[in-house]
Amino acid sequence: MANIEIQKCEAKPVEKxxxxxxxxxxxxxxxxxxxxxxxxxxxxxxxxxxxxxxxxEKSVDIHVERKVLTITGRVPADEFEGHRLAYAEYEAGDFExxxxxxxxxxxxxxxxxxxxxxxxxxxxxxxxxxxxKIAVKAG
Amino acid sequence: xxxxxxxxxxxxxxxxxxMRRLRRQMNRLMDGYSVRRAGEFPAVNVWASADKMILxxxxxxxxxxxxxxxxxxNSLTLKGTRQPDEYKEGDVFHRQERLSGxxxxxxxxxxxxxxxxxxxxxxxxxLQLTLPRSEKEKPKKISVKSES
Numbered sequence: 001m002a003n004i005e006i007q008k009c010e011a012k013p014v015e016k017x018x019x020x021x022x023x024x025x026x027x028x029x030x031x032x033x034x035x036x037x038x039x040x041x042x043x044x045x046x047x048x049x050x051x052x053x054x055x056x057e058k059s060v061d062i063h064v065e066r067k068v069l070t071i072t073g074r075v076p077a078d079e080f081e082g083h084r085l086a087y088a089e090y091e092a093g094d095f096e097x098x099x100x101x102x103x104x105x106x107x108x109x110x111x112x113x114x115x116x117x118x119x120x121x122x123x124x125x126x127x128x129x130x131x132x133k134i135a136v137k138a139g
Numbered sequence: 140x141x142x143x144x145x146x147x148x149x150x151x152x153x154x155x156x157x158m159r160r161l162r163r164q165m166n167r168l169m170d171g172y173s174v175r176r177a178g179e180f181p182a183v184n185v186w187a188s189a190d191k192m193i194l195x196x197x198x199x200x201x202x203x204x205x206x207x208x209x210x211x212x213n214s215l216t217l218k219g220t221r222q223p224d225e226y227k228e229g230d231v232f233h234r235q236e237r238l239s240g241x242x243x244x245x246x247x248x249x250x251x252x253x254x255x256x257x258x259x260x261x262x263x264x265x266l267q268l269t270l271p272r273s274e275k276e277k278p279k280k281i282s283v284k285s286e287s
Contacts, residue, residue, distance in 0.1 A: 001211045002254030006203040009260035009267060036236040038224060049224050051237055053197035053264035080186045080193050089182035090197060117199035117264020120224075 030077065031093035035119070039099075044130060046105060046123040052095045053117040060114055062121070064107050070098045071119060104129030180242050181217065181266075189278070191271040192248065199264035200237075208259055208268065213248045215270070251276045 035050040052060065054075035061072045073095040101107070106126040113120045186193040196217070198206070206219040223239040253273040260267050 001209050002257075004208040004210065004254070004257050004259045004268070006206060006208070006259045006261050006266075009262035036238075038235050038237050039233040040226065040235075041231045041233060042227065043229065046233075047224075047230075049237060051199040051264070053199040056263050078184065078186070078195055080188075083186035083188045083193055085184065086187035086192075087183075087185040089179070090184060092184075092197075116201060116261075117197070 031091055032096050033093050034097050035071070035073070035095045037097065044125055046125070048099065048119075048121040048123065050095070050097065050119045050121075051117065052114075052119050054092055055095065055114060055117055055119065057114045060112075060119060062110075062112050064101065064110070067101045067103075068098050069101050069110075069121075069123075070096070071121070072096045073119070179244055180238075181244065183217075183246065187249075189272075191269060192250075192252075194246075194266075194268040194270065196266045196268075197264060198261070198266050201261065201264065201266075203261055206261065206266070210252050210254045210257060210270075213251045214245055215248055215252070215268075216243065216245045217266075218243045 035052045037048060037050040039046065039048050041047075050071060052071075052073040052075075055073035059074045059076075063070055075092050075094055078092055101123070104125045105123045109124045111122045111124075181196045181198055183194055183196045186195070194215070198219070198221075201219060201221055205222065206217070209216045209218075218241075220241045221239045224237075248270065251273045252270045256271045258269040
Protein backbone atom coordinates (compact mmCIF):
# COMPACT_ATOMS: atom_id res chain seq x y z
CA MET A 1 0.00 0.00 0.00
CA ALA A 2 1.46 3.30 -1.04
CA ASN A 3 0.29 6.70 0.02
CA ILE A 4 0.54 9.54 -2.41
CA GLU A 5 1.63 12.93 -1.23
CA ILE A 6 -0.41 15.87 -2.47
CA GLN A 7 1.55 18.71 -4.01
CA LYS A 8 0.87 22.04 -5.63
CA CYS A 9 -0.53 21.96 -9.14
CA GLU A 10 1.21 23.39 -12.15
CA ALA A 11 -0.14 26.74 -13.22
CA LYS A 12 -3.13 26.58 -15.50
CA PRO A 13 -4.47 29.43 -17.62
CA VAL A 14 -7.48 31.04 -16.02
CA GLU A 15 -10.30 32.60 -17.91
CA LYS A 16 -11.00 36.13 -16.79
CA UNK A 17 -14.54 37.00 -15.98
CA UNK A 18 -16.36 40.21 -16.67
CA UNK A 19 -19.66 41.42 -15.32
CA UNK A 20 -22.51 40.22 -17.46
CA UNK A 21 -24.28 43.06 -19.20
CA UNK A 22 -27.96 42.26 -19.05
CA UNK A 23 -28.95 39.08 -20.77
CA UNK A 24 -25.92 38.36 -22.84
CA UNK A 25 -25.71 35.21 -24.75
CA UNK A 26 -22.79 32.92 -24.09
CA UNK A 27 -20.39 32.48 -26.93
CA UNK A 28 -19.15 29.15 -25.66
CA UNK A 29 -21.15 26.01 -25.41
CA UNK A 30 -20.50 25.28 -21.77
CA UNK A 31 -22.81 24.23 -18.99
CA UNK A 32 -23.62 26.60 -16.16
CA UNK A 33 -24.19 25.12 -12.76
CA UNK A 34 -25.90 26.51 -9.72
CA UNK A 35 -23.33 26.26 -6.91
CA UNK A 36 -24.44 24.49 -3.77
CA UNK A 37 -24.61 27.17 -1.11
CA UNK A 38 -25.04 27.63 2.59
CA UNK A 39 -26.63 30.80 3.83
CA UNK A 40 -26.67 31.68 7.45
CA UNK A 41 -27.43 34.71 9.50
CA UNK A 42 -25.49 36.20 12.35
CA UNK A 43 -26.45 39.07 14.56
CA UNK A 44 -24.46 41.54 12.46
CA UNK A 45 -24.13 39.85 9.08
CA UNK A 46 -25.35 37.35 6.55
CA UNK A 47 -22.86 34.74 5.34
CA UNK A 48 -23.08 32.99 1.98
CA UNK A 49 -20.78 30.04 1.30
CA UNK A 50 -20.78 28.56 -2.20
CA UNK A 51 -18.97 25.50 -3.57
CA UNK A 52 -17.35 26.48 -6.84
CA UNK A 53 -14.63 23.95 -7.63
CA UNK A 54 -12.16 25.20 -10.23
CA UNK A 55 -12.70 28.86 -9.42
CA UNK A 56 -10.13 31.23 -7.94
CA GLU A 57 -10.10 34.95 -7.12
CA LYS A 58 -9.41 35.92 -10.74
CA SER A 59 -12.17 33.88 -12.30
CA VAL A 60 -14.99 34.89 -10.01
CA ASP A 61 -17.19 37.93 -10.36
CA ILE A 62 -19.63 39.29 -7.85
CA HIS A 63 -21.92 42.13 -8.58
CA VAL A 64 -24.96 43.76 -7.12
CA GLU A 65 -27.57 45.35 -9.27
CA ARG A 66 -30.96 46.54 -8.07
CA LYS A 67 -30.71 44.55 -4.85
CA VAL A 68 -29.81 41.36 -6.68
CA LEU A 69 -26.47 39.80 -5.85
CA THR A 70 -25.07 37.68 -8.65
CA ILE A 71 -22.05 35.44 -8.36
CA THR A 72 -20.40 34.14 -11.51
CA GLY A 73 -17.44 31.80 -11.78
CA ARG A 74 -15.64 30.70 -14.91
CA VAL A 75 -14.04 27.29 -14.96
CA PRO A 76 -11.66 26.39 -17.78
CA ALA A 77 -12.51 23.08 -19.38
CA ASP A 78 -10.19 20.22 -18.47
CA GLU A 79 -7.96 19.16 -21.25
CA PHE A 80 -4.89 16.99 -21.12
CA GLU A 81 -2.75 16.67 -24.14
CA GLY A 82 -2.54 13.20 -25.54
CA HIS A 83 -5.29 11.94 -23.29
CA ARG A 84 -8.90 11.20 -23.98
CA LEU A 85 -11.75 11.28 -21.53
CA ALA A 86 -12.23 7.60 -20.77
CA TYR A 87 -14.74 7.82 -17.97
CA ALA A 88 -16.78 10.74 -16.71
CA GLU A 89 -18.95 11.19 -13.66
CA TYR A 90 -19.09 14.94 -13.62
CA GLU A 91 -18.90 17.82 -16.01
CA ALA A 92 -16.84 20.91 -15.38
CA GLY A 93 -18.73 24.07 -16.09
CA ASP A 94 -19.26 27.64 -15.06
CA PHE A 95 -21.19 28.69 -12.01
CA GLU A 96 -23.85 31.29 -11.61
CA UNK A 97 -26.36 32.09 -8.93
CA UNK A 98 -28.37 35.13 -7.89
CA UNK A 99 -29.76 36.10 -4.55
CA UNK A 100 -32.22 38.81 -3.63
CA UNK A 101 -30.88 41.12 -0.98
CA UNK A 102 -33.03 42.72 1.64
CA UNK A 103 -32.71 46.36 2.64
CA UNK A 104 -30.84 45.46 5.77
CA UNK A 105 -27.62 44.54 3.93
CA UNK A 106 -24.97 47.23 3.61
CA UNK A 107 -23.97 46.74 -0.03
CA UNK A 108 -20.77 48.81 0.25
CA UNK A 109 -19.33 46.59 2.93
CA UNK A 110 -19.75 43.17 1.30
CA UNK A 111 -16.58 41.12 1.56
CA UNK A 112 -15.69 38.10 -0.54
CA UNK A 113 -12.93 35.51 -0.30
CA UNK A 114 -12.15 32.37 -2.27
CA UNK A 115 -10.26 29.43 -0.84
CA UNK A 116 -9.88 26.00 -2.38
CA UNK A 117 -12.81 26.53 -4.70
CA UNK A 118 -15.15 27.77 -2.00
CA UNK A 119 -16.51 31.30 -2.22
CA UNK A 120 -17.33 32.98 1.06
CA UNK A 121 -19.32 36.19 1.17
CA UNK A 122 -19.93 38.22 4.28
CA UNK A 123 -22.77 40.70 3.93
CA UNK A 124 -22.79 43.02 6.92
CA UNK A 125 -26.08 44.41 8.04
CA UNK A 126 -26.62 48.16 7.80
CA UNK A 127 -26.36 50.16 11.00
CA UNK A 128 -30.06 50.90 10.88
CA UNK A 129 -30.91 47.20 10.82
CA UNK A 130 -28.78 46.20 13.79
CA UNK A 131 -30.59 45.49 17.01
CA UNK A 132 -30.40 48.37 19.44
CA LYS A 133 -30.67 48.47 23.12
CA ILE A 134 -32.54 51.35 24.62
CA ALA A 135 -31.53 52.36 28.07
CA VAL A 136 -34.35 53.11 30.41
CA LYS A 137 -33.89 56.07 32.65
CA ALA A 138 -35.62 56.53 35.87
CA GLY A 139 -38.20 59.27 35.50
CA UNK B 140 -45.95 32.88 -25.19
CA UNK B 141 -46.65 31.76 -28.73
CA UNK B 142 -49.98 33.49 -29.24
CA UNK B 143 -48.80 36.88 -28.20
CA UNK B 144 -45.99 36.57 -30.68
CA UNK B 145 -48.41 35.96 -33.53
CA UNK B 146 -49.34 39.63 -33.60
CA UNK B 147 -45.76 40.67 -33.99
CA UNK B 148 -45.03 38.28 -36.83
CA UNK B 149 -46.58 40.28 -39.63
CA UNK B 150 -45.05 39.73 -43.04
CA UNK B 151 -41.47 39.77 -41.91
CA UNK B 152 -41.82 36.68 -39.84
CA UNK B 153 -38.62 34.67 -39.85
CA UNK B 154 -39.27 31.12 -38.64
CA UNK B 155 -35.57 30.52 -38.02
CA UNK B 156 -35.35 33.48 -35.72
CA UNK B 157 -38.32 32.15 -33.82
CA MET B 158 -36.65 28.77 -33.53
CA ARG B 159 -33.45 30.29 -32.27
CA ARG B 160 -35.37 32.25 -29.72
CA LEU B 161 -37.24 29.14 -28.61
CA ARG B 162 -34.03 27.21 -28.27
CA ARG B 163 -32.53 30.00 -26.21
CA GLN B 164 -35.51 30.00 -23.89
CA MET B 165 -35.36 26.24 -23.53
CA ASN B 166 -31.68 26.40 -22.69
CA ARG B 167 -32.34 28.97 -20.04
CA LEU B 168 -35.09 26.82 -18.60
CA MET B 169 -32.88 23.75 -18.52
CA ASP B 170 -30.06 25.62 -16.85
CA GLY B 171 -32.05 25.61 -13.66
CA TYR B 172 -32.16 21.83 -13.56
CA SER B 173 -28.47 21.20 -13.92
CA VAL B 174 -28.09 20.24 -10.27
CA ARG B 175 -25.74 17.36 -9.89
CA ARG B 176 -26.88 13.86 -9.24
CA ALA B 177 -26.14 12.42 -5.87
CA GLY B 178 -24.17 9.24 -6.16
CA GLU B 179 -20.76 8.07 -5.24
CA PHE B 180 -18.75 10.82 -3.62
CA PRO B 181 -16.45 12.19 -4.82
CA ALA B 182 -17.33 12.09 -8.51
CA VAL B 183 -14.32 11.43 -10.72
CA ASN B 184 -13.35 11.92 -14.33
CA VAL B 185 -10.65 9.76 -15.88
CA TRP B 186 -8.43 10.77 -18.76
CA ALA B 187 -6.37 8.04 -20.31
CA SER B 188 -3.44 7.62 -22.62
CA ALA B 189 -1.36 4.55 -23.44
CA ASP B 190 1.04 4.89 -20.52
CA LYS B 191 -0.76 6.91 -17.89
CA MET B 192 -4.05 8.03 -16.47
CA ILE B 193 -5.15 11.38 -15.12
CA LEU B 194 -7.94 11.35 -12.62
CA UNK B 195 -9.72 14.54 -11.63
CA UNK B 196 -12.23 15.12 -8.88
CA UNK B 197 -14.05 18.13 -7.50
CA UNK B 198 -13.42 18.51 -3.79
CA UNK B 199 -14.19 22.13 -2.96
CA UNK B 200 -13.05 23.38 0.42
CA UNK B 201 -10.77 20.45 1.13
CA UNK B 202 -7.22 20.88 2.30
CA UNK B 203 -4.38 18.51 1.59
CA UNK B 204 -4.38 17.40 5.23
CA UNK B 205 -7.99 16.31 5.04
CA UNK B 206 -7.34 13.98 2.14
CA UNK B 207 -5.72 10.57 2.04
CA UNK B 208 -4.92 8.87 -1.24
CA UNK B 209 -3.51 5.37 -1.40
CA UNK B 210 -2.75 2.84 -4.07
CA UNK B 211 -2.49 -0.90 -3.83
CA UNK B 212 -1.90 -2.73 -7.05
CA ASN B 213 -4.67 -1.58 -9.31
CA SER B 214 -6.99 -0.21 -6.68
CA LEU B 215 -7.05 3.43 -5.67
CA THR B 216 -8.61 4.67 -2.47
CA LEU B 217 -9.69 8.25 -1.88
CA LYS B 218 -10.46 8.96 1.72
CA GLY B 219 -11.16 12.21 3.45
CA THR B 220 -13.19 14.45 5.65
CA ARG B 221 -14.87 17.60 4.54
CA GLN B 222 -14.98 20.14 7.31
CA PRO B 223 -18.09 22.25 7.70
CA ASP B 224 -17.81 26.03 7.56
CA GLU B 225 -16.80 27.77 10.76
CA TYR B 226 -20.20 28.29 12.28
CA LYS B 227 -20.73 30.10 15.51
CA GLU B 228 -23.33 29.46 18.08
CA GLY B 229 -26.45 31.45 17.41
CA ASP B 230 -26.07 31.32 13.62
CA VAL B 231 -29.41 30.80 11.96
CA PHE B 232 -29.46 28.77 8.75
CA HIS B 233 -31.47 29.94 5.79
CA ARG B 234 -30.10 27.31 3.48
CA GLN B 235 -27.78 24.37 3.90
CA GLU B 236 -26.90 22.64 0.66
CA ARG B 237 -23.22 21.94 1.09
CA LEU B 238 -22.33 18.55 2.44
CA SER B 239 -19.70 17.77 5.02
CA GLY B 240 -18.41 14.65 6.68
CA UNK B 241 -16.22 11.66 5.91
CA UNK B 242 -16.05 9.72 2.70
CA UNK B 243 -14.13 6.81 1.30
CA UNK B 244 -14.16 5.52 -2.21
CA UNK B 245 -12.15 2.77 -3.85
CA UNK B 246 -11.77 2.65 -7.57
CA UNK B 247 -10.51 -0.22 -9.64
CA UNK B 248 -8.01 0.91 -12.21
CA UNK B 249 -7.58 -0.73 -15.58
CA UNK B 250 -3.88 -1.32 -14.95
CA UNK B 251 -1.31 -1.54 -12.22
CA UNK B 252 0.10 1.82 -11.22
CA UNK B 253 3.68 2.69 -10.49
CA UNK B 254 2.91 4.16 -7.07
CA UNK B 255 6.38 5.67 -6.69
CA UNK B 256 5.84 7.84 -9.75
CA UNK B 257 2.23 8.76 -9.04
CA UNK B 258 1.55 12.44 -8.44
CA UNK B 259 -1.31 14.26 -6.82
CA UNK B 260 -2.16 17.92 -6.59
CA UNK B 261 -5.04 19.87 -5.18
CA UNK B 262 -5.86 23.37 -6.30
CA UNK B 263 -8.99 25.51 -6.44
CA UNK B 264 -10.88 22.62 -4.95
CA UNK B 265 -10.01 20.25 -7.78
CA LEU B 266 -7.88 17.17 -7.21
CA GLN B 267 -5.68 15.99 -10.03
CA LEU B 268 -4.00 12.61 -9.87
CA THR B 269 -1.43 11.44 -12.37
CA LEU B 270 -1.08 7.69 -12.37
CA PRO B 271 1.61 6.20 -14.59
CA ARG B 272 1.31 2.62 -15.68
CA SER B 273 3.86 0.37 -14.07
CA GLU B 274 6.83 -0.52 -16.25
CA LYS B 275 6.33 -4.26 -16.11
CA GLU B 276 2.74 -3.95 -17.27
CA LYS B 277 3.37 -1.72 -20.22
CA PRO B 278 2.46 -3.30 -23.52
CA LYS B 279 5.46 -4.62 -25.43
CA LYS B 280 5.72 -4.28 -29.08
CA ILE B 281 6.76 -7.33 -31.02
CA SER B 282 8.17 -6.67 -34.39
CA VAL B 283 7.25 -9.02 -37.14
CA LYS B 284 9.94 -10.18 -39.41
CA SER B 285 9.25 -11.60 -42.75
CA GLU B 286 10.42 -15.14 -43.28
CA SER B 287 12.29 -15.55 -46.41
